[in-house]
Amino acid sequence: MFYREAGDFKTTYRDDGQTFPIKLDRLGYYAILFVAALVIPFIINDYWANAILLPFLIYAVAAIGLNILVGYAGQVSLGTGGFMAVGAYSVYKLMTAFPDVSIIIHILLAGGMTALVGIAFGLPSLRIKGFYLAVATLAAQFFLVWLFNKVPWFYNYSASGQINSPERTVLGWAVTGPAASPSAKYIICLLFVIFAAWVARNLTRGTYGRKWMAIRDMDIAAEIIGVNPLSAKLSAFGVSSFFVGIAGALLFAVYLGAAEVTEAFGINKSFLVLFMVIIGGLGSIFGSFAGAAFLVILPVFLKNVLVGTLGWPTDLAAHFELMIVGALIIFFLIVEPHGLARLWRLVKEKLRLWPFPH
Amino acid sequence: MKLKFTALAAAAMMAAAPAMADLIVPNLSYRTGPYGAGGTQYADGFNDYFTLLNERDGGIGGEIIQVPECETAYNTEKGVECYEATKEGALVFNPLSTGITYQLIPKVSVDEKVLYTPGYGRTSAKNGKVFEWVFNAPANYWDGASVAIKYLLDENGGDLNGKKIALVYHNSAYGKEPIRTLQELGEKHGFELMEVPVEAPGQEQKSQWLQIRRDQPDYVLMWGWGVMNQVAIQEAANIRFPMENFIGIWWAGSELDVQPAGDGANGYKSLTFNGVGTDYPLYDDLQTHVIDTGKASQGGEHVGSAVYSRGMYAAVVIAEAIRKGQEMAGTSEITPAQLREGFEQLEMTDERLVEIGLPDFGPAFSLSCANHGGNGMARLQQWDAEAGQWNLITEFTEPDAEILDPLIAEDSTAYAAENSLEERSCE
Numbered sequence: 001m002f003y004r005e006a007g008d009f010k011t012t013y014r015d016d017g018q019t020f021p022i023k024l025d026r027l028g029y030y031a032i033l034f035v036a037a038l039v040i041p042f043i044i045n046d047y048w049a050n051a052i053l054l055p056f057l058i059y060a061v062a063a064i065g066l067n068i069l070v071g072y073a074g075q076v077s078l079g080t081g082g083f084m085a086v087g088a089y090s091v092y093k094l095m096t097a098f099p100d101v102s103i104i105i106h107i108l109l110a111g112g113m114t115a116l117v118g119i120a121f122g123l124p125s126l127r128i129k130g131f132y133l134a135v136a137t138l139a140a141q142f143f144l145v146w147l148f149n150k151v152p153w154f155y156n157y158s159a160s161g162q163i164n165s166p167e168r169t170v171l172g173w174a175v176t177g178p179a180a181s182p183s184a185k186y187i188i189c190l191l192f193v194i195f196a197a198w199v200a201r202n203l204t205r206g207t208y209g210r211k212w213m214a215i216r217d218m219d220i221a222a223e224i225i226g227v228n229p230l231s232a233k234l235s236a237f238g239v240s241s242f243f244v245g246i247a248g249a250l251l252f253a254v255y256l257g258a259a260e261v262t263e264a265f266g267i268n269k270s271f272l273v274l275f276m277v278i279i280g281g282l283g284s285i286f287g288s289f290a291g292a293a294f295l296v297i298l299p300v301f302l303k304n305v306l307v308g309t310l311g312w313p314t315d316l317a318a319h320f321e322l323m324i325v326g327a328l329i330i331f332f333l334i335v336e337p338h339g340l341a342r343l344w345r346l347v348k349e350k351l352r353l354w355p356f357p358h
Numbered sequence: 359m360k361l362k363f364t365a366l367a368a369a370a371m372m373a374a375a376p377a378m379a380d381l382i383v384p385n386l387s388y389r390t391g392p393y394g395a396g397g398t399q400y401a402d403g404f405n406d407y408f409t410l411l412n413e414r415d416g417g418i419g420g421e422i423i424q425v426p427e428c429e430t431a432y433n434t435e436k437g438v439e440c441y442e443a444t445k446e447g448a449l450v451f452n453p454l455s456t457g458i459t460y461q462l463i464p465k466v467s468v469d470e471k472v473l474y475t476p477g478y479g480r481t482s483a484k485n486g487k488v489f490e491w492v493f494n495a496p497a498n499y500w501d502g503a504s505v506a507i508k509y510l511l512d513e514n515g516g517d518l519n520g521k522k523i524a525l526v527y528h529n530s531a532y533g534k535e536p537i538r539t540l541q542e543l544g545e546k547h548g549f550e551l552m553e554v555p556v557e558a559p560g561q562e563q564k565s566q567w568l569q570i571r572r573d574q575p576d577y578v579l580m581w582g583w584g585v586m587n588q589v590a591i592q593e594a595a596n597i598r599f600p601m602e603n604f605i606g607i608w609w610a611g612s613e614l615d616v617q618p619a620g621d622g623a624n625g626y627k628s629l630t631f632n633g634v635g636t637d638y639p640l641y642d643d644l645q646t647h648v649i650d651t652g653k654a655s656q657g658g659e660h661v662g663s664a665v666y667s668r669g670m671y672a673a674v675v676i677a678e679a680i681r682k683g684q685e686m687a688g689t690s691e692i693t694p695a696q697l698r699e700g701f702e703q704l705e706m707t708d709e710r711l712v713e714i715g716l717p718d719f720g721p722a723f724s725l726s727c728a729n730h731g732g733n734g735m736a737r738l739q740q741w742d743a744e745a746g747q748w749n750l751i752t753e754f755t756e757p758d759a760e761i762l763d764p765l766i767a768e769d770s771t772a773y774a775a776e777n778s779l780e781e782r783s784c785e
Contacts, residue, residue, distance in 0.1 A: 046469075051439040096776070149529060159538050159769055160480070160531035162460050166777050177777065178464030256434060258460040260531045262558055263434055300439060303429070314429035315389030315398070 003352040019201055022352075036190055041183040049182030054255045056296045057189040058247050061196045063276040063288035065243025070274070071282035072204050073236035074216025075125050079118075079137035081269030082144030083241050084248030085261050086114040089154050091249035092163045095176075096156060103168040103175060103253070107192065110249040111242040117144075118241020125233045129219070141270055148261040162260050165253040176253045185254050192250060196243050201285050203239060212236050213283070244273075279329060281341025290340035299325055380422045381692070383408065383676060384444035386453040391431035392559035393584035395614050396665045398656070400454055401427065403669025405655035406648050410640075411677060413647040418680050419690035434461050441465065449680070449697045450474050452672055456532040464777070466491045471694045472701060474679075476672045477502075477608055477631060481535055482769035484731030486702070487781045489770065493701050493730045495675070496723045497631045497757075499581070500765065501734030502607050503536035504757035506579055506629060507543045509605070509738055519548035524575035526566060526582065526590055529555035533581040536607075540579070542761050560586025567593040580606040587615035595622030602627065608736070611748070612664040616741045624743035627751070631736045632671040633719040634748050636662035640715030664739075664748060671720055678714075679704050702727050721754040727784035734762070 008023045010016045020026040044053065062084060069075050090110035095103065121140040125133050148154045155163050167177030174180040175188045203209055211232040214222035223229055252259045259265070272295060280291020299321050306317035336343045350357070387401030388394055408423045417423050428440035430453065437458035441451065450472040453459055459479035466473045473492045475483070481500045483492040497505075511518055525540060527533030537553060544551045552575055554566045560582060567590075570578065578599065582590055587610040594604055602625040606615070611628025641662070649658040660666040683692045683700025692700070705724040711717055723732030735754040742749055774781060 046445070047442045050442045055435065158772075159482075159535065160456070160460075161534045162457075162531045164460070164464070164773075164776065178468040256438065256461055257464055258434075260434070260457050260460070262530055263457050304443075307428075314387065314427045315394075318390040318429045318431060 003348060005352065017205075019205075025348075033194075037187075041187055044182045044186055046182050049186050050255070052297060052300055053186055054189055056292055057186075057193045058250045058255055059273065059276060059292040059296055060193055060289050061189075061250065062244050062247035062273045063280060063292045064196050064200045064285060065240045065245075065247060066273050067277045067280075067283065067285070067288045068200060068204065068212070068243070069236050069240035070277055071284065071287075072209060072216065073212035073233065073240075074129075075122070075233060075236060076130060076134040077137040077240075078134050078267075078270045078274065079121060079140035079144075080244055080273040081265045081267060082141040083114050083118055083244040084251060084269060085144050085148055085265035086117045086241075087111060087245030087248030088252035088259055088265065089148050089163070089261075090114065090245065091253050092156075092165065093154070095166060095168060095253065099166070099168070102170060104170060104188075106168075107246055107249045107253070111246040114245020114248065115238040115242040118237045118244070119234050122234050122237025122241075125237065126230060138267075138270075141267055145261050145265060148265075160260075162258055163252065164258045165256075168253075176257065178257065180254070188254055189250055192246055196246065197285055197289075200239075200243070204283075204285070208232075208235055208239075216283075275329065279332060279339055281339030284339070284341035286344065287339050287341030290344065294328075294340065295325070298328070380424045381418065381680060382424045382426065382444075382448045383450055383452075384440075384448050385425050385427045386430050386437060386440050386444070386451060386458065387427055388430050388432045388454070390429060391433065393432045396584055396609070396612060397432065397454060399612070399614075399660040399663050399665040400669035400672075402655040402658070402660050403666035403671075404452070404673045406644065406658070406661070407670045407673035407677065409653050409655070410644055410648050413651070413653065414643055418677055419684040421684075421690045423677075423680075430455065430458060432457070434458055437461060445469060445471060449692070449694050450676055452476075452676070454478065454669075456480075456535070457530070460531060463489065463492055472679075472697050474672065474676055474701070476675065477668070478532065482766045482773065484729065484766050485770035486726070486728050486730040487770075487784055488774045488779060489730060490782060491698060493725065495704075495725055495730065495732035496706070496721050497608075497734045497736045498731055499532075499535040499607065500539040500762050501731075501757040502629050502736055503539045503579070504543065504734075504762060505736040505738075505755050506605050506607075507540070507547065508755055508758065509752060510577055511547065517547075521549040521577070522552060522573070522575040523549050524552040524554055524570055524573070524578045526554045526556060526563075526570075526578055526580045528560060528582050528586055529557050532583065536579075536581060538765060539761065542765065543758070546758075546761060556582070556586055556590070558586075559584055561589055563589050563593050567597050567599075570594075570599065571597040577603045577605065580604070580610045582606065582610045582615075586610075587612075588618045591616055591623050591626060592619045594626075595619050601625035602740075605629065605738070608668070611739060613746075613748075614663075614665070616743070617746075621743045623741055626741045627738050628741075628748075629736045630664070630739045630748075630750075631720060632664075632668050633716070633750070634662065634664045634667050634739070638716045638719060643715065667719075674714060674716065674720070675704070675706065678706060678710070701725060701730075706732075727782070 003022055003024055020029050066080050069077050087110045090113040091106050094106040124136040155161050165176045167174050173184045175184045211227045214227050215232045276291035276295050279294055281287025302321045306312045307314055385401055385404050388397035405425055408425045412422050426444055428444050430437040430440050432455050434457045438461055452474050456478050459475050462473055475494045477497055479494050481498040483489040483494050540551050556563050580590055604626055606628035608629045611630055616623035616626055648654045679700040682704050683697045684690050686699055687696040702725055708722050711719055721735035734757045737754050738752045739748040740751045
């Protein structure tokens with residue numbers, strides 16, 4: 001009823017292979033894009049941008065990146081925080097060293113830098129997997145954070161070891177620094193989110209995506225049918241780190257504006273993004289968005305309800321927030337171990353048959 | 359799912375918007391997380407003083423002060439969220455976190471809100487020509503470092519040549535702040551500085567203290583906060599480091615830090631810029647109007663503790679600045695810009711402290727357009743484990759301006775250049 005396939009005929013393979021094969025889905029997707037790109041920028045205010053939408057978009061990019069590695073290629077990583085730090089510090093060094101180059105190029109270069117670092121730390125994945133690989137990437141997390149805290153060159157020898165993002169513009173609009181308007185910051189993040197989701201979606205359903213999934217499902221079998229594990233695993237690390245680096249660069253330059261590596265990119269970040277991927281749904285682009293929304297928006301929402309509406313003391317609310325989010329995570333994983341994306345898929349399937357289930 | 363969330367969130371946000379009246383002084387506090395113990399006491403002191411003014415005097419100049427609280431958990435992202443959530447109509451922010459302060463410095467300059475960071479934050483914000491909206495009186499970290507060294511100079515007959523001083527610091531922006539100053543002071547006075555970083559939050563310090571035991575520094579300075587302090591003091595007691603040679607910054611000088619070590623902490627010293635205990639006339643009013651009426655934050659269980667007193671002191675200075683701003687603007691409903699004027703003309707004299715009921719509680723200082731940090735005076739206190747209290751052991755001491763002024767000029771000019779800011783002229 002809600003999802004009607006009747007009358008929606010596919011006459012070419014191209015039609016059949018599109019991302020949103022159902023017309024209603026496709027329309028919904030265009031509608032969301034339209035609202036996100038052409039409505040929200042005009043009505044957004046500081047609070048919505050800085051407290052809700054920017055973190056949501058940026059973490060969605062990070063979750064997409066990690067989902068490629070963990071969800072599609074099956075390589076467990078706990079180094080996300082460290083790789084985000086690489087993105088942040090690369091963009092900082094580039095911004096301060098080449099102030100005249102567009103920030104968009106810097107962010108992409110920061111992603112590229114992170115990809116190289118990610119590939120380097122992905123090398124052990126050729127020999128080890130599972131928990132052992134998680135420990136190896138955990139080493140990357142601690143090493144990178146230690147490096148950025150230890151070597152003053154990375155923070156331009158500032159007295160306190162903090163990095164600050166100076167003002168940079170795109171087409172004359174400030175997108176970093178304090179003077180940037182909420183809509184400018186939002187649009188730049190939205191651009192990168194759309195770019196990341198589009199690239200990731202198309203990579204994962206092409207040759208590389210199939211190689212990754214083959215490696216994930218059974219690496220020896222994949223090798224026998226002709227998948228080169230070296231190129232498959234390292235490309236997964238590279239692409240994943242590229243997006244994670246972009247997320248780190250955006251987090252520092254556009255969202256926070258100042259960062260301290262131990263605080264902003266500690267092990268907690270790695271866990272947060274990993275939880276987003278697990279709760280959203282492994283191996284799903286939509287799941288990355290759903291997971292990011294769940295872990296970014298829900299705590300803010302709970303805080304506003306508990307403190308703002310119900311008037312609870314802030315500490316009580318903060319503790320309850322942790323408990324509620326934790327309980328919900330457990331609940332979701334019991335009810336639907338494949339994450340919110342799977343839940344959404346089930347709902348869609350039900351709706352397609354409604355009201356005549358068979 | 360997502361749409362529903364946002365719709366609900368929107369509804370909640372509408373309800374959460376503060377009423378647009380009175381003077382709003384948000385309290386970006388943290389009562390949870392690794393630093394929650396100290397953050398709680400500070401927030402209580404901050405709240406209680408404004409409650410007292412509201413209850414006893416009907417606010418300041420007839421305007422009730424609202425202190426909406428927002429929990430940051432000492433986390434910069436939550437701090438940004440809190441700032442955005444409370445900034446509408448707010449006059450001044452005091453986030454009690456160097457990390458959050460760094461996030462907010464550029465933002466407050468654009469939003470035109472006052473940022474008051476007593477004893478923490480960016481040291482070079484003292485230069486009001488560059489940091490128009492930021493105030494860090496009465497003292498900053500570099501003042502603290504200098505006052506500590508001055509005290510050691512006094513102890514040693516004015517000569518620290520050949521001495522070895524270790525700095526045990528929280529390995530973050532906060533802990534790194536004094537290093538440059540101490541290096542310069544080391545060159546001037548001929549002592550050797552030994553840097554001993556401790557990773558956040560600071561429970562793990564065994565190897566650091568083994569190093570200290572091996573290298574035998576004459577003195578240990580500590581820039582710590584939260585759980586790091588009590589672990590450090592316990593470890594120092596374990597290696598039998600002489601406690602009277604161990605000096606913490608003011609954030610490493612609360613009861614919470616020394617009590618866990620018991621008698622081992624006896625003689626530990628720390629810097630401070632505010633008095634502690636309840637032997638001040640103001641506490642009688644606080645008792646009558648706030649604690650007895652049950653309006654005290656958290657029931658008033660921390661009244662008189664070192665960190666509570668520091669939170670209260672921050673509220674006292676803000677209240678005085680509001681008063682000054684009202685006086686200058688000729689209206690009681692002041693804007694943040696008028697409050698900034700009030701801060702810039704603020705004079706905290708000893709007489710005024712007596713009037714408030716807090717004689718000798720803080721240093722006398724005055725601010726100006728160019729000087730947002732006062733004269734940086736601090737004093738030392740020493741822990742008496744048997745009596746369970748801090749005793750003040752020196753008078754307010756001025757730091758060594760000869761070393762600090764060029765450093766502040768250098769750092770603030772670098773900030774201005776990095777962000778292409780024009781220095782204000784201060785005539």
